[in-house]
Amino acid sequence: MIVCGIELSGNDAxxxxxxxxDGIFYLPECRSTRIQCANPDRAEDLQYFQKTFVKLAEDYKIDQLAIRARQKKGKFAGGANGFKLEAALQVAPSLNVTLLDATQQKANLKNYALPIAFSETKLKKFQEPAFMVAFAYLAGQHQW
Incomplete structure (x- = not known):
């Protein structure tokens, strides 16, 4: 199973x-570390963003998108643009999308701890939340 972990930040995914x-995880190479939506207020840009993810899922045979859910209200609430990007991915007919909030992630990681330190993954530091949501999704599926 291939999972694409996603952290939405501003206009970027x-x-x-x-x-x-078989109980071992791999970090496949990917042509991109982020996908940007130029202007989430324009329908054309949101459609392009959505099509980019559909193409990425086809090219890499991604089974599941796991998005790190943001709070809807409060001090750490997500911005409107992030929610638009999230919705664009959720309504794409060919994508399987799951939102994982912080509570779900912590519960999944409590039962299936990360086998290596993030620093050993050779991913960029800004990819850590995306990696953690992908790992938490797999841990929650009891795939290990």
Whole structure:
């Protein structure tokens, strides 16, 4: 199974691919570490963003998108643009999308701890939240 972990930040979707096969996980190479939506207020830009993810999922045979959910209200609430990007991915007919909030991630990681330190993954530091949501999704599926 290949999962694409996604952290939405501003107009960007920061991504990390994580593949699980027979209890071992791999970090497949990906042509991009982030996908940007130039202007989430324009329908054309949102459609382009959505089509870019559909193409990425086809090219890398991604089974699941796992998005790190943001709070809807409060001090750490997500911005409107992030919610638009999230919705564009959720309504794409060919994409399987799951939102994982912080509580779900912590519960999944409590039962299936990360086997290596993030620094050993050779991913960029800004990809850590995307990696963690992908790993938490797989841990929640009891794939290990």
């Amino acid at each position: 920061i991504i990390c691919l994580l593949k699980q096969d």
